[in-house]
Amino acid sequence: MERYDPIKIEEKWQARWESEKPFKATEKSDAPKMFLAEMFPYPSGAGLHVGHVRNFTIVDVLSRFYAQQRLNVMRPFGYDTFGLPAENYAIKTGTSPQSATKVNIDNFRKQAKRLGYAIDWDREINTSDPAYYKWTQWCFLQLFKKGLAYQKESYQWWCPVDQTVLANEQVENGCCWRCGHEVEKKKMKQWFFKITEYADELLDEVDALDWPEKIKTMQKNWIGRSKGSIVNFAVKDTQQEIKVFTTRVDTIFGATFIVLAPEHPMISELVNDNTREKVAEYCKNAIKKSEIERQENKEKTGVFTGAYAINPLTGEEMPIWVADYVLMGYGEGAVMAVPAHDERDFDFAQKFDLKVKKVIEKPENSDDDSACYHGEGVLVNSGQFSGTASEDAREQINAWLGERGIGSPKTTYKMRDWLISRQRYWGCPIPIAYDKDGNPHAIPEDQLPVMIPEVEDYKPDNTGRSALAKCKDWLKVTIDGEEMTRETDTLDGYACSSWYLWRYASPHDDNYAWNPEAIKYWEPVDVYVGADHAVAHLLYVRFWCKFFADQGFLPFREPIKKLIYHGYINAPDGKKMSKSKGNVIDPLDVINDGYGADTLRTYEMFIGPVELDAAWDPRSVGGVYRFLNRCWSLCFADAKKAEPVQTAQARHKTIKKVTEDIYRCNFNTAVAALMEYVNELYKVGVSNDDLVALAKLLKPFAPHLASEMLEKLGADDEWPTWDDKHLVSDTVEIVVQVNGKLRAKLSVPAEDIEDEEKIKSLALENEKVKKFVSGEPKKVIFVKKAKLVNIVA
RNA sequence: GCCCCGGUGGCGGAAUUGGUAUACGCGUUCGACUUAAAAUCGAAUGGAGAAAUCCAUAUGAGUUCAAGUCUCAUCCGGGGCACCA
Numbered sequence: 001m002e003r004y005d006p007i008k009i010e011e012k013w014q015a016r017w018e019s020e021k022p023f024k025a026t027e028k029s030d031a032p033k034m035f036l037a038e039m040f041p042y043p044s045g046a047g048l049h050v051g052h053v054r055n056f057t058i059v060d061v062l063s064r065f066y067a068q069q070r071l072n073v074m075r076p077f078g079y080d081t082f083g084l085p086a087e088n089y090a091i092k093t094g095t096s097p098q099s100a101t102k103v104n105i106d107n108f109r110k111q112a113k114r115l116g117y118a119i120d121w122d123r124e125i126n127t128s129d130p131a132y133y134k135w136t137q138w139c140f141l142q143l144f145k146k147g148l149a150y151q152k153e154s155y156q157w158w159c160p161v162d163q164t165v166l167a168n169e170q171v172e173n174g175c176c177w178r179c180g181h182e183v184e185k186k187k188m189k190q191w192f193f194k195i196t197e198y199a200d201e202l203l204d205e206v207d208a209l210d211w212p213e214k215i216k217t218m219q220k221n222w223i224g225r226s227k228g229s230i231v232n233f234a235v236k237d238t239q240q241e242i243k244v245f246t247t248r249v250d251t252i253f254g255a256t257f258i259v260l261a262p263e264h265p266m267i268s269e270l271v272n273d274n275t276r277e278k279v280a281e282y283c284k285n286a287i288k289k290s291e292i293e294r295q296e297n298k299e300k301t302g303v304f305t306g307a308y309a310i311n312p313l314t315g316e317e318m319p320i321w322v323a324d325y326v327l328m329g330y331g332e333g334a335v336m337a338v339p340a341h342d343e344r345d346f347d348f349a350q351k352f353d354l355k356v357k358k359v360i361e362k363p364e365n366s367d368d369d370s371a372c373y374h375g376e377g378v379l380v381n382s383g384q385f386s387g388t389a390s391e392d393a394r395e396q397i398n399a400w401l402g403e404r405g406i407g408s409p410k411t412t413y414k415m416r417d418w419l420i421s422r423q424r425y426w427g428c429p430i431p432i433a434y435d436k437d438g439n440p441h442a443i444p445e446d447q448l449p450v451m452i453p454e455v456e457d458y459k460p461d462n463t464g465r466s467a468l469a470k471c472k473d474w475l476k477v478t479i480d481g482e483e484m485t486r487e488t489d490t491l492d493g494y495a496c497s498s499w500y501l502w503r504y505a506s507p508h509d510d511n512y513a514w515n516p517e518a519i520k521y522w523e524p525v526d527v528y529v530g531a532d533h534a535v536a537h538l539l540y541v542r543f544w545c546k547f548f549a550d551q552g553f554l555p556f557r558e559p560i561k562k563l564i565y566h567g568y569i570n571a572p573d574g575k576k577m578s579k580s581k582g583n584v585i586d587p588l589d590v591i592n593d594g595y596g597a598d599t600l601r602t603y604e605m606f607i608g609p610v611e612l613d614a615a616w617d618p619r620s621v622g623g624v625y626r627f628l629n630r631c632w633s634l635c636f637a638d639a640k641k642a643e644p645v646q647t648a649q650a651r652h653k654t655i656k657k658v659t660e661d662i663y664r665c666n667f668n669t670a671v672a673a674l675m676e677y678v679n680e681l682y683k684v685g686v687s688n689d690d691l692v693a694l695a696k697l698l699k700p701f702a703p704h705l706a707s708e709m710l711e712k713l714g715a716d717d718e719w720p721t722w723d724d725k726h727l728v729s730d731t732v733e734i735v736v737q738v739n740g741k742l743r744a745k746l747s748v749p750a751e752d753i754e755d756e757e758k759i760k761s762l763a764l765e766n767e768k769v770k771k772f773v774s775g776e777p778k779k780v781i782f783v784k785k786a787k788l789v790n791i792v793a
Numbered sequence: 794g795c796c797c798c799g800g801u802g803g804c805g806g807a808a809u810u811g812g813u814a815u816a817c818g819c820g821u822u823c824g825a826c827u828u829a830a831a832a833u834c835g836a837a838u839g840g841a842g843a844a845a846u847c848c849a850u851a852u853g854a855g856u857u858c859a860a861g862u863c864u865c866a867u868c869c870g871g872g873g874c875a876c877c878a
Contacts, residue, residue, distance in 0.1 A: 003832090214872075217797070221874055228878080246878060259878090298876070325876045335878045343794095344876050414877055534873095606818070608806065613871095617805065623818050629833090660809085669807065672817035679817090682834090735813045740859040742813055781858050786812040792858050 004632035006596025010704040014116055023067075023118045025074035027521045034071040035522045036063050037501060039530030039537070040078040040125075043104040045089055048111045049577070050569045050604065050616065051531065053587045057601045058529045058566060058610060058667070060117045064700040065662050067118065068719040074522055076123035076504040077112065079105050082133075083493035084162055084178045087426035091459055097426040098454070101128055111588060115597045116703050123507045127428070127496035132503065134449035135513035136496050137431040139544070141442050142551060144432070148194040149420075151440065155263060155287070155328070156419060158186035163460035164423045165190055167492060168416055169222075169536040185287060188464075191430060191489065192417040195543045199223055199413045201557075202542055211563040212611065215534045222535045224414025229398055231336065231407040233258060233309040235270065236317060242266065242309055245331030245412055248338065249401070250393035253382040254359035255336035258309045258320045259302065259348070262286035263328035267305065270320055275306040279322055286324040300325060300348045312406055313383065313397070323348060331412050339372065346372040357381060360390055418540065420492045425458035425467040427490025433477045434485050441479055443486075450486070466490060497537055498544040501525050501559055513553075520555055528560045531568060538563070564665055567613035569604070574615045585616050598702035599625045605667035605701055624671075628705055630678050631698060634686050635709045642685025650680045651693050652726035658697045659719070667701075674698060688713065693720050736763045737790040738772040756782050763789040 017023070027033075038059045041052055063075040081101045089104075090097040105126060112119065125132055143149040157166045159176040165188060170177045195202075203223045206216050228247035235242060242258060260267060262283040271279045282303040302323030309318045318336075325344055326335050339349035340358040349356050360377040376390045385393050401407025421430070429450040431443040443450055453474040458467040468474065468488040475486050499513065505522040506515035514523075524545075538560075545559040570576055571583035578584065590600050603624040608614040633639060644651075654677040661670035674697060681690055692715045699706035699717055710717055732753055734746040744766045752758055760780050763769055772793060779792040 214797080218873060221796090224874090224877065226877075244878080248878080300876085323876095325878095327877065330877045337878085342878065344878075347876090412877080606805095612806095614805075617819070620805070620819055626833090627818085633833090664809080666809090668805095669817080672807075675817055733813090737813085737859070740812090740857095745813080779858060781812095783812060783859090785810090788812050788859090790812080790858055 002636065004629045004636075004705075006598055006628070006705070007591075007594065009708045010114075010116060010597050013704045013707050014113060017116070017118075018113070021120075021122075023063075023073075023075065023120045024122060025072070025076075025120045027518065029072035031070055031072040033074065033522055034063075034066045034526050035074045035504075035524075036066075036527045037076060037504065037525055037529070039528070039533065040080050040497070040500060041108065042080045042083070042085055043101070043108040044085065045093070045100070045104055046579075047107050048115075048587055050585050050587050053115065053600060054566055054569055054604045054607075055529055055531060056112065056115065056117055057604055058564060058665075059527070060115075060601070060703075061605060061662065061667060061700040062527055062529075062665075063118050064703060065719070068696065068699060068717050070718065073118075074123070074504070075117075075119055076125070076507065077117075077119045077121070078125040078500055078504070079108065079127070080493065080497055080500075081105070081126055081128040082427045082490075082496050084164070084424065084426075086128075087424060087458070088162075088178075090426070096454070097458070098128075101126075114588065114591065115601065118703070123504055125500060125503055125507050127493070127500065128426075130449045130451055131508075131510075132500075133428040133496065135503070136428045136491065136499070137443070137448050137450060138445060138513055139499055139548075140491065140495065141431060141445065142553075143193060143547065144440075144442055146547075146551070148197060148547065149191060150194065151189055151191055152417075153187065153189040155185045155187050156190055157183040158188070159183050162424070163462065163464070165419060165421060167419045167494070167536070169418075169494075169539075190419055191421040191432075192419055193495075193543070195418045195540070196413060196415060198543050198546050199225065199415055201546055202539065205542075205558060209558065209563070210561060212565045215538065215563065215565055218534045219539055222415055222539065225411060226413075227409070227411050228331075229394075229401070229407055230332065230410040231312070231401060233312070233318070233336065234406075235320070236308040236310055238307075240266065240269065241406075242320070242334050243332040244334045244336045245410060246336055248341065248390075248394070249397050249407070250379060250385075250388075250390040251338040251341050251359055252311070252313050252336065252397060253379070253385070254338040254340045254357045255311055255318065256316075256339060256349070256355040256357055257318045257337045259323045259326045259335050259337050259345075260305075260320065261326040261328035261333040262322055262324050264322070264333045267322060270305040270307040272306040275304065279303050279305055282322060286322075289324065300344070300351050302348060302352065304352075312401070312404070319354070321348075321352070329416060330414065341372050341374050343372055343374065418492075418494075418543075420495055421489035422492055423464060423466050423489055424460060425452070425455070425490070427466075427493060428496055429468065430487040430489050430491055432487040433479060434487070435482060440487070441484060443477070444479065447477075452490075494537055494540050498540045499548075501528075501541065502554070516553075523554075524556050524558060525560045527562045527564065529564045529566065531566050534565070564610065566610045567608075569607070570613055570615045572616050572618065577616075590621065595621060595625050596704070598628055598705050602628065602671060602701040606671040608668055610665050610667055627671075627675050627678065628702055630682065631694060631702075631709070632705060634678065634681055634694070635691050635712060640682075640685040642681075642687050642690070644687040644689040646684055647681065647687055647690050648726045649729060650677055650684075651690055652722040655693060655697065655720050655722040656727070659722070662700065671701060674701075696720050732787055734759055734763070735786075735788045736766060736769055737788065738769060738793055740790060743772055744768040753784060753787065756784075760789060763791065 036059050038055045063073050067073040086101055087097050090100040140149055157171050159166055161179045161181040171183055174182055176183055203225055206219050226247055228245055229249040231244055232241040302321045305320045307320045309320055311318055337345035339345040339356040341360055359381050361380050362373040362377045379385050379388050379393050398409050429452055431450045432440045434440055453471040455467055466488050477484050477486055502514040505518035509515045541559050546557055548554045549557045587600055591597050603621045606624055654673055657673040658670045692713050695706045695709035696717055730750055731747050732750050734748055736744040746762055760782055773791055777791045777793050781790045
């Protein structure tokens with residue numbers, strides 16, 4: 001007898017999908033559009049891993065589900081090919097990034113096709129294709145024209161191994177996100193995108209998004225808005241002022257000293273002959289210190305400058321110190337220290353024996369007994385403001401400072417501007433050239449793309465510049481008759497991925513980055529699926545969207561309606577899969593072991609709740625294979641027959657459950673419901689209606705097998721609907737509890753559910769129930785919705 | 794340290810609005826088929842007990858006719874932030 005042969009079935013359908021292109025998306029449709037995408041992969045040399053499969057299969061299940069509901073679905077595909085991993089891989093394998101990328105893309109495409117994804121392959125994009133990065137450069141120029149791409153000299157994170165600067169988002173615990181090496185601080189002139197311009201909008205609009213709360217919280221924390229005040233402190237015996245940022249201006253009477261960050265530009269003017277050397281030494285060491293060293297040593301260090309500021313409220317002198325616990329990048333790089341009500345200032349005051357002055361009385365009911373109370377309270381020792389609640393005092397003191405022109409309310413953000421220069425070869429060249437005086441000029445749009453020159457040796461060479469600097473001819477460019485020199489930095493790869501979702505709408509358009517008509521039809525993305533980049537990529541696309549909406553290029557301000565953020569798949573031992581541990585599961589091995597793509601896909605949907613990490617279990621893969629095998633047998637072997645009416649309830653119940661579960665992205669329970677249904681059909685028999693319904697419901701998960709079944713049955717794949725009338729049976733089961741404990745089950749005719757008195761008396765007459773009820777019950781509760789009677793005895 | 798989310802059989806996990814705890818899968822055990830094995834099919838499977846029954850959703854209290862679900866406290870695990878003034 002013939003047996004379930006997934007390899008043969010899958011080959012047949014994949015060949016058909018390849019030639020017939022059933023997933024081609026066009027704008028010509030009366031049906032509502034549905035645009036789904038995964039976070040496009042970096043095509044590594046290792047090929048697809050099981051995490052990719054989970055990611056792509058979620059998108060595929062939804063794509064097929066909506067397509068079966070006859071929505072106009074677009075599900076494109078692309079490759080994120082620029083960047084360090086690709087360049088480092090090419091270095092390691094001794095090839096060029098160009099050819100390594102081509103090989104890896106071909107492999108990824110082949111493997112994605114082997115998984116049977118419903119992708120419109122005519123919408124394939126690749127960020128290192130000149131036809132693509134021409135438009136990345138165009139995007140850069142739009143930001144440049146509006147002043148949102150600018151250069152600034154400042155201390156930046158520098159990775160000595162990868163020999164490039166990194167954005168804040170790419171530094172994790174003081175280490176490079178790519179190689180894990182500790183990063184250093186280096187003062188350099190670099191390109192930035194002014195994302196802070198959109199800080200408020202990025203923060204305020206995040207709440208309304210249909211995204212996981214976890215991601216929304218991370219974005220809010222990252223933006224880190226805090227409302228406070230700027231206060232100018234006059235430096236004694238000079239005309240100078242030190243600006244500080246504080247969220248607690250109400251504690252200003254308790255501000256007994258000032259602390260500056262070691263990078264603060266005023267330090268050299270504040271020191272005197274006695275302190276100059278010591279302060280310079282301290283600053284030099286502090287600036288050199290790595291972020292990790294600064295974090296590890298929480299013991300406060302600092303040095304006195306010799307200068308004093310005047311507290312404008314008390315008139316008292318405040319010594320001005322320098323300490324590395326104050327960060328230059330936040331606020332004004334200077335703080336007014338209130339040791340009585342701030343733990344860090346308190347530690348510092350203790351160590352250096354500085355004055356502590358209490359100015360906030362904590363409420364009597366407060367259980368905060370820390371050395372320095374940092375909550376709200378009533379002001380004391382605060383002149384005319386004593387007795388005022390701290391919240392009100394902030395406003396009053398702000399007003400007092402404002403009248404005298406020495407302070408004002410101010411909002412600050414933790415988020416910094418996005419550093420986008422990279423001193424590496426394999427990236428999108430920044431379309432800028434410099435004149436003789438070093439001023440940057442845009443490369444005219446008709447000269448785009450600025451192509452990456454092909455070079456023999458593209459490795460970083462310790463010059464702090466990319467290999468583009470070595471291409472003497474390439475460097476020369478003439479703009480408006482003037483000879484200029486090209487920028488040799490390339491763009492952070494995140495720039496390339498900040499607009500690719502819009503390119504999908506018109507992937508081959510030569511006249512536009514994104515065609516306005518196509519954008520209007522397809523965008524924004526309805527469902528976006530990924531497992532990474534919670535703040536970086538997902539914040540950058542929102543930033544670019546708002547910017548390009550402001551320029552009139554996009555008719556929406558949020559690029560992604562719904563975000564699904566799925567968990568990782570770990571090794572069977574629960575640990576992260578990694579080559580070095582040798583515990584990597586190769587999805588292609590699973591397929592070629594004879595399980596096939598349908599089993600792999602369905603297993604990864606069944607593995608657990610979509611948002612949670614899950615451990616790979618090879619035995620459960622077998623369980624899913626057995627399930628598909630049973631589906632096959634019902635359709636192609638001699639299965640026990642049943643009349644449609646016998647199985648109607650199970651069928652409609654399953655249709656409802658699977659439909660609702662897919663809408664909720666509860667893929668694991670959707671598959672479980674299908675398994676339950678098949679178990680039921682094995683028991684009572686199967687009708688043609690059941691096979692058609694089963695195949696249709698199965699298709700998003702196991703499209704090859706389902707297509708094979710539908711072909712044999714002569715049915716289309718339109719998503720089935722359920723009728724509530726089939727969900728009720730002639731008799732209903734009533735649960736009887738005594739004091740909340742299950743004691744009996746009654747079977748009553750369906751129409752009796754309306755007769756509360758009858759059901760209550762049936763319950764009380766039940767022999768099993770009687771055993772637990774002596775005398776008159778205190779109370780009898782009937783819950784129709786739960787089909788339950790509870791007797792309180 | 795602060796914020797958020799969890800803790801359910803031997804394992805992964807169900808339980809959607811406070812209403813039958815343990816769906817589905819794995820594993821285990823038994824049986825059928827087979828010379829045998831694999832595959833497949835069927836049955837059983839939270840714990841204790843001969844049974845009636847009792848006890849079980851981290852622990853302890855509480856609210857309720859009814860709690861895995863709500864409240865409080867404690868313990869444990871995971872994630873995020875972390876010298877951000």
